[in-house]
Amino acid sequence: MIEEHANGLLLNRTTMLGERNWRDDDTYKLIFSPNGHAVYQFQGHNMELSDGEAMLLNPHEIHKQLRHTSEKWIVELQPAFIAEVAQELSGSRVDPMFALVACKHPLLHQWFSTTRLYLGMAATEKESALWLENSWIQLAMVLLRLVPGTHSDKWDMKGYEPTVHIVLDALKQSYQQDWTLDKMVQLTQLGKYQFSHLFKKETGLSPYSWLQIYRVIQSQKLLRHTDASILSVALEVGFKNVSSYHAVFRRIYGQTPGLFRKSICNV
Template identity: 25%
Template sequence: MTEPLLRDGPESLPPSSEARQANQPSTEHRAADVEMARVLGTTPFRMALDAAGGGIAHWKHEPLHDVVEPMSHHVIMAYNGTMQRMERRSGRSVAIGTFRPGVVIIIPEGSSSRWDIPKPVDVVQLYLPRTTLARVADEADAPSTDLLERTAHPDPVTSRLLLSAADVLQGNEALDALFRQQLTDLLATRLLAAHTGAPAPVRPVGGGLAPQALRRAIERLRSDSEADVSLAALASDVGLSRFHFCRAFKESTGLSPHAWLRQHRLEQAMNMLRDTDASVVSVAAALGYGSQTAFAAAFRKLTGETPSDWRRRLR
């Protein structure tokens, strides 16, 4: 499974970003996170990247009056702040829009524009590699991968999906990575259907997993916290693309792979808290959480109680 880079700001630029920037040939475009850090003049509030620079970042930055240079990823943004007017210039083309919740901004790979935003901004960004969009398009039989440039374009569906990533990182590497993979593929599917030069509905896929395939997927998800539970590994096990696996798994179980694994980890936690004297710290570590605080927050989000309170009530 691709190792993600997780950062909660404010901090200096993540080492992987600095390394990519230092090694970037002058004839090539910058990775999206590197260019955004340069133009915004700050560090992300939170960011999760894979080795290819794809991922999700939550930025809170000051007014912007600068040119965003061409990047090596498609960048999709969802605005999460107070309403304000802004201006975007690409060559002789000028777009004037209104930033407000429910709108999206799309900067296709390789494009460049000047931005004039008069007030502070709170925005969640998706960095989408061209190869990821091409893979999803192939799996979904989408006719085009040419994303349209969008400026404060109304799309509450895409906006809501992307903003949901701002507070879902739970401090559990397997869960967080699986969520980002699912969300990225879902967003890519939505972009292909609504924001390409030849938009068309993605062909629906019916039917669930065969019983043997479902058993294999669940066996992998139930394995220990060091196992590879990436979408790529799960789909490969049953001979499906990631796109078709996610749809078939949900058809069979009623849950996405991420939601199923989260529920399974919660059941494991409850069993350990009820049936053993293991400390909350030990339970958190056994289930792959980076800290007791992260585990407690995830447990409370699903049950309404802290692990300690839940244990005391059961005993």
Template identity: 30%
Template sequence: MKRPMETYYGDYFFRDDTLMYVNRNAENFTGSYHNHDFLEIAYIAEGEGFHHMENSVQRVRKGHMFYIPLGMPHVFRPTSSNGKPLIVNNCVFSVQLLPKLIAFASDSKTASLLKQMEDGSLGYRAITDRHDRFEKLFVSLYEQYAMQISGSAVYLHTLLLQLIIEFSRALEHSQPITSEPSHPSFHDVLQYVEGQYMHELTLAHLAQISGFSERHLQRLFRRYTGQSWHHYLQNVRIRMSRELLRTTTDKISMIAEKVGYKDMHSFNSVFKRSTGLTPGQYRSDTQHHG
């Protein structure tokens, strides 16, 4: 028996001239099986559940991301009504926005993907966020959409284009959603460092998980970051510590530990060499300037 279906219209969701809508939703068993007249990129932020589509059901979990084209009937459901919630981040946008993004896209691959979205030739896609790169983008999209301050529309469009570029890159190396790629690119190595910087990382460990030799990794870091491996890791940790100093009231010793430094003297020394200030001076200065 054919299940009942609703159609969602962008005019109900879009505000002003952004032609976009961003939300974070706890899925349930009462939400409607539906299609829509807009495009959707959905990201599983928490939990596990199922994605019900026209002729199939796909198990989903945190880190799975989906491109849902015009008119495709679907709905997300949690695994149970009283278990861990299934949280989905949604970025939906009008086809009318795509010409603006196409005009801005300077590389042929991105422009081609945008045109496929525009003419409807890009079908349903599912990929896995292997190193949280999409999670960070969805956090930024949600924050910018909620703020509604000067420049938010342009900022949202820029973030959407960034999301689509990352999506395009992921599609090039995508495999079935239940499997993992056998050999990561150096970009994946950088993303791994971004997600694991707080732990004890060595070049030998990176070589083991990536398949690159230590010597080749050193060359890749020099070529693509302009820094040695050791310097790159230090800069990631100091960047993260600056963010924590600006946005939390945690003790400096706790922040040092959070970003991977067990020795306060080493943390203070590297931080001052990088910023010209001690961690305490940096926190005081940023608070003073708002």
């Protein structure tokens, strides 16, 4: 199934799920794996998606599909459209740059499930187009809320299972602290394995990965509004050394904190 609209394109595929060619799309590209397992290759690393997980690629993010085992959804969204919605929500005139992370949330799953169901019921092309015209806006708002990036220093945690929510709240309140898995587990009534499995199942990330990414998101304010050294920024947000900070920053944004600072100063 392929549905096209002025603001983007929606594709659902259950065949031809093997390796594809390298791509360099000029749109934001949301890849959703409702079930099964998917692997994508980027320059320097691979990303995996499991049941219900998604990732959002920025325009011209070079990538290659290695495999999907069951089904894939792809939504391509025009940069001007995303920028317009972001400006309407926050007033920012800067095009959002999303972090390259696995993302899982009930709202995303609900959007795809509802869209699939309605398009299957739509009697005419006009009806499908009208549905998509309105649902694109809903999807853009969900992505800007749930996928971290340069558009916000917040990362919404509503909608997750209560135990995971408690831990997320604690991590957000004190992300600079030296958190360990043992300390996180103490906030729950679960064992280490149970907690780690539940956290990954709910969010698409391990607890420590979530924390490191959140620290990077918080560091953006310091890179924008201070002239503190990269080392000082790294330590301020909770990294133990600058190399770890560089590694996480480069993995999710494809560039170093220094280059990021230069790029936003030139905007």
